[in-house]
Amino acid sequence: MSVAGGPGVIELEDVSYSYGGGELFSNLSLTLAPGSFQFLTGPSGVGKTTLLKLCYGDLIATSGRVKLFGTDARKVDRDGIALARRRIGVVHQDCQFLDHLPLAENIALPLTVAGRQAEAEQNLGELLTWVGLSHQVDQLPPQLSGGERQRAALARAVIVSPDVIIADEPTGNIDWEMSQRLLRLLVELNRMGKAVLVATHDLNLIRAAKAQVQSRVLRLKGGRLQAAGADL
């Protein structure tokens, strides 16, 4: 079964996930609505990355239901998950590039695998200018700095014009100035109607975001997901 068109959201309903005999979290619910901006915080090892992976179909919940664009992820085959990921832009802390391909081809990869190379030729130049990487198109990923790689990962995530952007510690390896630049890009995408979910330890980043956009902060702790208060 493949993911059909839906309201453009990802929903987790009473989701539990067990790993290695232990329950990482249970009865957790979360909705990524269009135009929402949410931060996910919590101690290391609490399951933030696992939660994000459930959101983009990389893992299957032990119980509960994950709906990708209105369809239960359990009823979606691998091809369906692949099609769903074309509507979800993912930015990893370690970026995950194909190191043998130049930057331009890496950024265009989501369009390439979708058989939409023509769009890549149209959009790539504008996108590279937007993330400030116009002069690095021919460089290989290992030749880029941490900040450049994060911006490239963001460019790759948005080149297919996804409905949702999920970022896992996107500022973990970059300095404050670069974090601010990346945040501005995420806010700009959110203003375009994209749902944004960012897992981060960086409370300064969250405070800076709150000054720019209406956002919600969720804290994952002790297997529970709670809305964080004003004590950030």
Place this chain on the structure above:
Amino acid sequence: MRRFSLLLSLLAGDPQADRAVPPTGYTARLTLFTAGAMAFLAVFAMALASTSGRLAERWGAELARTSTLRISAPEAQVDLQTQAALRVLESTPGIASARALTSEEEQALLEPWFGAQLPLEDLPIPQLIEIVEDAEGYDATGLRARLQAEVPGAMLDDHAAWRQPLVEAAGRLRLLGWVSILLIGAATGAMITLAAQAALSANAQVIRVLRLVGARDVYIARAFVRRFTVRTAIGAAAGAAAGTLALAILPRGEVAGGFLDGLGFSGAGWLLPVLIPPLAALVAFLATRAAAMRSLEAQA
């Protein structure tokens, strides 16, 4: 229909999909070498099957049409008994011709064992008569009875005792050739599967990235399948060409004393090695596709 379109999709060229997987010199060389070596061996197995098939047919046909009459008698009676035997043979239905071998012909028959300088006149060599049957054939039992009465020193050998084992041996040799071809194909598939699995494992990170950006399994598999299929076809073409050339320049019978005589193909049979590259490519396609799908499922 879905499988057919999947097959076409996998075979179809996609330079972008190919580029997504980094080139790996080690598995490329391994696949080329394996395909080449196996194709080389397959040519010889085909030649063995083809040659033994021809031998079985030729021996069967030739031996079935000829017999030998041996006359062992005191020297003074040899000519008399030979003439008597020839008269009996000429009057026997089913015999097309009968001819006494000359002393030179008998010497030639013994030459491989005793050398060219054999003093035939000093030895009690029996007189041989070559009998060629017509299409109907003769009644061996009746002929033996007549010869016993009229030519007491004659012994009829219709070759039946050793004809059948020879024909069976040639038939089994042909079967061995075809079994060898099947084994070579299976070994090729197994080695390409191992090489493909090694390539898939080595590229686990590439597969993760491709999945992350929405690549379907068929897109990922295509890059590996096409690469291994093309490499195998190239390697097999080189191996088949080398094997055919090696067969063509094998010493012929007159040079190698008959040992290698006839090993090879006959007429249009020389086109058989042309089948090896596409068959090897088909084996590689199926082996790599199975390995890729299995590996992608395991990595999901």
